[in-house]
Amino acid sequence: MPTLKVNGRRVTVDSDATLLDAARAAGVEVPTLCQFDGLEPWGGCRLCVVDMSQANWDDDWFKVVTACNHPVDEGMTVITDSDRIIETRRVVLDLLLARCPDTPLIQQWALEYGIEQTSYTPNPDPDDCILCGLCTRVCDHIGVSAISSINRGWGREIAPPFNQPPPDCIGCLACAEICPTDCIPFETSNVRRKIWGKEFEMLRDPKTGEAVITKEQAEHFAERSGVPMTYFETSDRSKRREMAKTFEKLQVVK
Amino acid sequence: MRIESRDQFEALRKQSLEIETNRKQQVLVCCGTGCLASGSKEVAEAFADEIAKRSIDATVDLFVKSTGCHGFCERGPLVVLNPQGILYTKVKAGRVEEIVEKTLVGGEVIPGLLYKDPVSGERVEQYEEVPFYRHQVRVAMRNIGRIDPTDILDAIAQGSYSGVAKVLFEMSPHEVIGEVATSGQRGRGGAGFNTARKWQSCKDAPGERCYVLCNGDEGDPGAFKDRSIMEGDPHSVLEGMIIGAYAVQANEGWIYVRDEYPLAVVNLTIAIREARKYGLLGENIMGSGFDFDIKISRGGGAFVCGESSALMRSLEGKTGEPRAKYVHSTDKGLFDLPTVLNNVETWAGIGAIIERGGAWFASMGTERSKGTKAFSLVGKVKNTGLIELPMGTTLRHIIYDIGGGILKDRPFKAVQTGGPSGGCVPEELLDLPVDYEELTEAGSMMGSGGMIVMDDRTCMVDVSRFFLAFLEEESCGKCTPCREGLKQMLHVYGRIIAGKGQAGDLELIEKLAAGMQLGSLCELGKSAPNPVLSTLRYFRSEYEAHISDHACPAGVCRELTAFEIVEDGCDGCHLCYKACPVDAITGVVKELHVIDHEACISCGACLDVCPTDTIRTFPKHELEKAEVV
Incomplete structure (x- = not known):
């Protein structure tokens, strides 16, 4: 278990931890926009940059790296608030504010770094997407890959293939749930669900009649887990009832 | 046919060498992409037809x-006659019969086809004596122009695959890495990482297999050295x-070739097929x-796929x-396994290093940058082409x-080295010895070995904007500083060039450049501010x-520049009149011509054609002042 110093605080972490884990363990806050525990780090937003020096480097030699995906090593020194780090984060937030001038999440972060208004040319046609890639990555993670990023550079956007309702989408809403700016629209009711232009019929609990899950999602999970479909069709309430019944039947042995 | 032993x-x-030396009269026709575009295929065919005819009278x-x-693409199509060693330039198919008749049969040189030295004005007969070639030392490009790239026996005759025989039968893997270490060779893709150290790390890394890759995704504007090597001597890359x-004891390899290089793909494919045979x-x-085999992977057209991690993702079938x-x-x-990725030129030099020894390679170059380097010399220079x-x-x-x-002997202004993310080196640094460190210190870089020469008719603000626009188009958009930064940088340049720059714009550019350098994910974004910072510096x-x-x-930026014809210089040659795309010039032959400022779009076409240099540029706002008066 390597020990390293974050802003002067000594901290010991697992050897497969990242600098972000180490900083958090040391109680140091590092801002992130594209990081999500449980998903592989991506290093896209560049907000989590820190200054890092390896044990065998010269004392004053630091390199700027992203904390979210840089592995820890014994004797490392990490500084999260040097002038150049703050300045780099400021540039990143200033740029994001130009892209998404009306997005509260970005406005708040920018303000925290002293930026009230962007220094750059604001996006004439803004939306709330900050291109953090969380939606596409969670979709990949679930094993669906229904959406991806299209185009490159400034024109990059998140879209289903050919901007048509994605045939692979299972309507699980993970993309919409994970989105830090809530910019993926969807509709869901007791009967129907709609996201990315694709409509889904909800499977309902046979006993309670509650909408539980889309048919596509149940099938996807059943296939991947080997658990029978009926499990996914059962609502949480039904499951609890089943369990209560089981408990009632149990005989307590004295 | 299959070789079973050393x-x-x-x-x-x-046997191949004997065939080669027994050929009494050889005609080498350059069929690189540059000469092909100038019609060299027709020239080669015309020679073939002549053979058919001549074989009758023998x-x-x-x-x-x-x-x-x-x-020497500038002078193509090129034809070299051996053993005479004569170089004919700009040869057209129509002159082939004359060449055969006069030079090959009659032994007489045709002066009109010889290279004329722009400095001395003299005609140069011998290939080796042409200044463009005389100063060169060719290692990676040693066989280009000498062999038929589609004929493996021709390559073998010139020494190809001898290095392979040497390492397989005489050297241990450890000794091979040692020899390359002695050479001091560094990566020719631009970053300049020590080749031997890279190989050693791969060899030491744990993993059930490892791979060797060749980066042939050359995409810098104006760079074509890797293309020429893959087209002209694919065997050096394979070797x-x-x-x-x-x-490193790898059994599988890939060559990642830019798909816009069709001839390179064809020649590499033929070379691999022949080598297997x-x-x-x-x-x-x-x-x-x-055991070792190589496959070709054709790149999908994104500049960023030349970056090592993107190239590997692309090879895996993922987004590059x-x-x-x-x-x-x-x-x-x-595939998360140990991998050696080297540039085309790096691989091409290895065979020579093994054959002639690492010490020979290290005897050339500077203390920290050994050996030779290929450059694509382009821009406002008289002899453009590929040099080593x-x-x-x-x-x-x-x-x-x-x-x-410089073309038309105009004043030199700057040379841009290292591709779009390189920097512009000014006149006061012309005596800079070119190596990795010196170029970096000057605010530029070695990069792909591209050299774009600029004269006084080049606006450095405009040039920087050009490179930024290229990079903005090619940024993948994954990370914020590169994606948003390049876009915003272009916004600022756009207003400066339109004369609407504001106080504080330069500071804004500098702040943004620093953020991009420190914050970007890959080298594209990190080095994108180079042209900006180097032009701001000089x-x-x-x-x-x-x-x-x-x-x-x-006098380049259109919105800021007006043109006028100086009265006492114009001899009424009428060339500007013909060149003007919007008919803004009036005048008759042998009389003074006049530019109508209202109609003029400031394209500069008139200035480029004026033989007497009597068109001058001045700031557009002076026109408005004149109107007020």
């Missing part, structure tokens, strides 16, 4: 070879890769027991986007002695003139 290889080599035992790029694979690739190479490289690709590269020189050669030597100086006054005086000192 003896068989040596016998084949001897006066000349003629052998025509279509070779790779000779480098280097086989040696590298043996050193002769047992130089595949299982049990030359009967040594070592870079990922953070805190773990080296020599530890976890392609020892490291440490000065920019002045390259531009003036090999390049023949040509800051030009920026200031745009912002505070609303003037473009070079």
